[in-house]
Amino acid sequence: MMKTKTRLLLNSIAALSTAMLLFTVSSCKKEVFSQGTVKSFSLQSAANGVTYDIKVALPSGYNPAAGKYATIYLLDGEEIFDFTANSCQEIAGKNGVANALVVSIGYGQDRSIDYTPTKISNSTGGAPQFLDFIASQLIPKMEQDYNVDTSRAGRVILGHSYGGLFGAYTFCVNQKLFGHYLLLSPSLWFDNLVTLQLEKENRALNRISPALVFMGIGEAENSGRMQAPFESFYQSIRDQYPAVTLSKNREKNLAHLGSRNPNIIKSLNFYFQNR
Amino acid sequence: MNKRKFSIVFLLVLVYATNFAQLKIRVVTDKHHTVRSFTIDPAIGFHTNFGSDFLLSTLVQWNPLKYLSLASHSSFAFNNIFQRDFNGVKTNYNYSILQKFGAGTTFYSRKSSNTFLLMAGMKYTSFKETMKNPDNQPIKAAINSFSPDYGLMYALRKGVKNRFFTFRMYVPLYPWPMKGSDISYADGNLNNIALELGVGLKIK
Numbered sequence: 001m002m003k004t005k006t007r008l009l010l011n012s013i014a015a016l017s018t019a020m021l022l023f024t025v026s027s028c029k030k031e032v033f034s035q036g037t038v039k040s041f042s043l044q045s046a047a048n049g050v051t052y053d054i055k056v057a058l059p060s061g062y063n064p065a066a067g068k069y070a071t072i073y074l075l076d077g078e079e080i081f082d083f084t085a086n087s088c089q090e091i092a093g094k095n096g097v098a099n100a101l102v103v104s105i106g107y108g109q110d111r112s113i114d115y116t117p118t119k120i121s122n123s124t125g126g127a128p129q130f131l132d133f134i135a136s137q138l139i140p141k142m143e144q145d146y147n148v149d150t151s152r153a154g155r156v157i158l159g160h161s162y163g164g165l166f167g168a169y170t171f172c173v174n175q176k177l178f179g180h181y182l183l184l185s186p187s188l189w190f191d192n193l194v195t196l197q198l199e200k201e202n203r204a205l206n207r208i209s210p211a212l213v214f215m216g217i218g219e220a221e222n223s224g225r226m227q228a229p230f231e232s233f234y235q236s237i238r239d240q241y242p243a244v245t246l247s248k249n250r251e252k253n254l255a256h257l258g259s260r261n262p263n264i265i266k267s268l269n270f271y272f273q274n275r
Numbered sequence: 276m277n278k279r280k281f282s283i284v285f286l287l288v289l290v291y292a293t294n295f296a297q298l299k300i301r302v303v304t305d306k307h308h309t310v311r312s313f314t315i316d317p318a319i320g321f322h323t324n325f326g327s328d329f330l331l332s333t334l335v336q337w338n339p340l341k342y343l344s345l346a347s348h349s350s351f352a353f354n355n356i357f358q359r360d361f362n363g364v365k366t367n368y369n370y371s372i373l374q375k376f377g378a379g380t381t382f383y384s385r386k387s388s389n390t391f392l393l394m395a396g397m398k399y400t401s402f403k404e405t406m407k408n409p410d411n412q413p414i415k416a417a418i419n420s421f422s423p424d425y426g427l428m429y430a431l432r433k434g435v436k437n438r439f440f441t442f443r444m445y446v447p448l449y450p451w452p453m454k455g456s457d458i459s460y461a462d463g464n465l466n467n468i469a470l471e472l473g474v475g476l477k478i479k
Contacts (some may be wrong), residue, residue, distance in 0.1 A: 200409040227416035228404035253422040256464035
């Protein structure tokens with residue numbers, strides 16, 4: 001009797017574990033952008049010599065003759081390209097507006113080099129060169145090869161974590177490039193809050209430029225460095241930039257990585273509804 | 276997504292029901308095993324997020340049947356205790372209070388017992404960060420949030436006397452997969468895996 005029960009329990013636990021494993025595996029399936037066309041090319045940066053793999057999601061029904069398309073430049077593209085491209089397709093369709101081209105910038109070198117504004121170690125401080133690459137090579141290449149909107153208002157930058165930090169850095173030091181900023185869980189704590197200082201230094205120059213800024217974070221990001229700098233940057237933009245349309249979202253019960261995709265969806269909704 | 280969630284819950288209920296469908300109700304009298312019907316296990320522990328959360332917890336367990344265990348787990352977590360001042364960002368306080376109830380089963384051997392529990396409850400987290408912005412104005416960010424807390428708990432009890440060594444591990448199933456099937460949610464789960472060690476007391 002005892003052995004039968006034990007066997008029953010062990011079998012049940014094995015069945016449960018198998019079910020959990022199957023569920024896990026099915027959840028881990030990589031999302032693929034399937035509703036449009038993806039074009040790929042590589043581009044070597046003249047600023048730092050690094051080659052970046054670029055992918056461009058052309059929306060379904062992409063027609064260069066129909067009009068200029070907005071472009072969304074995506075940092076950490078290797079991680080979130082397909083999810084973002086699919087989300088754009090869905091959200092643009094839902095809102096009845098023209099979709100944008102999603103431009104994924106792959107990792108040429110360590111992301112912590114490319115996305116951080118100042119050098120505090122050998123693996124940080126490459127943001128000025130990376131920004132130069134985007135401004136002087138990638139954007140001109142996109143404008144040459146595709147029928148994209150060449151105005152500042154037609155370009156969006158989207159980044160998460162260090163990518164969000166790079167987006168905030170771009171907002172502070174070169175507002176000519178992007179008209180819209182989707183900043184998700186930005187690592188504004190970096191180098192003793194240097195990006196907040198950059199914001200203040202360039203405020204007089206930037207404060208009259210119209211822009212859409214979305215700031216998203218996870219409510220459960222309680223590592224003691226994320227929330228207060230996020231709030232500080234948000235308040236500065238809210239109080240000092242009258243031409244900026246601003247939105248903030250704290251994703252309930254989610255942490256740094258978990259909040260990323262929900263915030264991508266909310267930021268794209270914000271962008272497509274307000275641009 | 277909902278289908279998946281319901282399938283998992285349905286499967287758990289089925290497994291649980293199968294386990295106890297044929298058990299007779301009887302008083303626990305097994306003299307050859309470490310059967311205890313009521314225990315209180317206080318413990319200290321940490322979360323696996325780099326070990327920076329310190330936990331105080333208690334598991335109260337009642338076994339009305341030899342193979343049926345009911346439990347209550349209460350925990351207080353001092354979160355992120357080693358990093359309260361970082362790059363000019365000060366953490367004024369950061370804690371969580373967790374209360375869960377659960378049911379499961381216990382396997383017995385001569386000197387130890389192994390309990391597996393499905394737990395469900397609530398978690399309250401409160402923390403506040405402050406800093407000065409570049410204009411030297413104070414900035415504060417305070418979060419107070421409730422969240423569901425589901426998970427699997429394993430408890431090992433070692434020893435045959437009224438006091439015994441206890442170890443337990445809790446693996447949360449929230450936010451993944453209960454909130455959503457997006458695997459990136461799992462960073463919230465990984466941050467809250469708890470390992471706890473303590474001395475248990477046999478009450479009955």
